[in-house]
Amino acid sequence: MAAHLLPVPLGDYVGLSAVMFFIGAAGVIVRRNPLVMLMSIELMFNAANLLFVSYARAWLNDAGHVFAFLVITVAAAEAAIALAIVVITFRASDRVDVDDVRTLHG
Amino acid sequence: MSALFWVPAVVLIASALWTITASKPVYSVVALLVNFTALAVFFLTLSAEFLAMIQLIVYSGAILVLFLFVIALLSSGVAPLSLGPNRLPRIALPAAICIAVALGLVVAGAAATHVLPVPAPAALRSAGPAGAANVFGSVQDFGRALFTTYLLPFEVTALILMVAVIGVIVLAGEETPYVATRRRAAETRKAMREAIAREGD
Numbered sequence: 001m002a003a004h005l006l007p008v009p010l011g012d013y014v015g016l017s018a019v020m021f022f023i024g025a026a027g028v029i030v031r032r033n034p035l036v037m038l039m040s041i042e043l044m045f046n047a048a049n050l051l052f053v054s055y056a057r058a059w060l061n062d063a064g065h066v067f068a069f070l071v072i073t074v075a076a077a078e079a080a081i082a083l084a085i086v087v088i089t090f091r092a093s094d095r096v097d098v099d100d101v102r103t104l105h106g
Numbered sequence: 107m108s109a110l111f112w113v114p115a116v117v118l119i120a121s122a123l124w125t126i127t128a129s130k131p132v133y134s135v136v137a138l139l140v141n142f143t144a145l146a147v148f149f150l151t152l153s154a155e156f157l158a159m160i161q162l163i164v165y166s167g168a169i170l171v172l173f174l175f176v177i178a179l180l181s182s183g184v185a186p187l188s189l190g191p192n193r194l195p196r197i198a199l200p201a202a203i204c205i206a207v208a209l210g211l212v213v214a215g216a217a218a219t220h221v222l223p224v225p226a227p228a229a230l231r232s233a234g235p236a237g238a239a240n241v242f243g244s245v246q247d248f249g250r251a252l253f254t255t256y257l258l259p260f261e262v263t264a265l266i267l268m269v270a271v272i273g274v275i276v277l278a279g280e281e282t283p284y285v286a287t288r289r290r291a292a293e294t295r296k297a298m299r300e301a302i303a304r305e306g307d
Contacts, residue, residue, distance in 0.1 A: 006152075008111040015214020016115050020122050022206035027126030030202045035131045035177060039138050042169065043122050046145050049157075057152040060242050062251035065154055066259065069252070072157075072164055073263045077270035079169045083176045084277045088285050090180055092292035103291045 006058060013054035021047035034086045034098050038079065045075045110151045117144040127199060131177050135170055142166050153243035 006013075020043060027040030049068045056064025090096045117140065124137035142165045149158035241247065252260050277284070 008108050011214065011217040012111060012115075014217035015210060016118065018213035018217070019119055019207055019210030022209045023119070023122045023126060023203065026199075026202035026206040030199050031126060033131060035173060035180075036126065036128075036134050039131075039134050039173065040126055042138065042165075043125060043141065046142065046165075049161075050145060050148060053149055053152050053154045053157060056154065057243075062242075062247060063256070065157055065243065065248050066252055066256040068154070068157055069160065069248075070259055070263055072160060074266060076164060076169055077266050079172055080270050081273045081277070083172055084274045087176055087179060088278055089288055091285075092289045093295070096180055103287060 006054070010054060010058050013050065017047045017051040017054070020044075020050070032097050032099055034082075034090070034096065037098065038082050038086070042075060042079070045071055114144045114147045114151075117141075118148070123203060126203075132174070135173050135177070138173075139166055139170055142170070153241075155243055156245045156248045157243075 024040045024043030024047060027043065028037050031037055031040065049071050052064040052068040052071070054064075056062065056068075086096075089101060093100060121137045121140040121144065125134045125141060128134040128137055142161060146158040146161040149155075149161055
């Protein structure tokens with residue numbers, strides 16, 4: 001196999017990434033547990049990363065790698081802050097359900 | 107060669123589905139671990155060796171452990187963390203998964219015909235053998251790009267991480283007004299539940 005060729009056509013990577021992204025989106029919409037919703041967001045981040053890296057490989061350009069790295073960093077920061085919010089929001093309650101967070105609802 | 111794509115692809119999709127359907131958050135974390143590992147395999151086959159390691163160390167090693175800590179913290183003392191009452195109809199999750207997969211396949215079909223063109227191999231550098239220095243995707247190559255062409259995004263990353271650290275300290279460090287409000291709300295809810303229970307007796 002020539003060094004510049006991908007194992008499969010680039011469109012297959014795009015499709016796989018899209019399926020994974022929409023599964024993550026479905027998780028955010030359907031699940032009411034904040035932790036599982038955050039994990040679904042991580043799924044979407046990773047789908048984007050797969051796309052970055054596969055295009056970087058197809059074009060042999062480093063920009064995709066660098067920005068996949070940035071996405072991982074932002075995901076780490078997002079997870080840290082979101083989990084801190086989840087902890088202080090649900091520390092005193094006996095049920096972890098985002099529908100219970102309605103202090104501003106009046 | 108296409109087995110290098112399809113075997114991790116099946117693992118990737120199956121573990122993603124397991125993540126969003128698992129009944130307990132701990133199972134979701136395990137599924138997500140499988141998912142991230144499959145993605146690291148993808149990064150290796152796409153000659154992104156450094157990113158594959160970062161994926162394992164940062165995602166599996168740091169972020170998932172953070173999730174596990176929070177699950178342990180939230181479920182200590184009370185009943186195990188569970189799904190909670192589902193306000194959506196029972197059909198919602200399977201329907202959402204079907205729609206998600208269908209949308210993904212639509213994008214895949216569009217991509218297969220209208221995908222961005224790949225430049226001619228003559229215009230590209232050689233990908234080179236895996237593990238060799240100074241070829242595409244190696245640590246040297248990635249590091250040179252990160253610290254020369256993309257230095258500004260890298261510095262912005264440092265700023266984002268600092269904001270995250272300060273934000274977490276502000277949120278969780280002392281007794282902030284937000285924490286106090288949440289505690290009062292929980293106490294009020296508990297008192298109301300007890301009052302309703304007394305009235306029922």
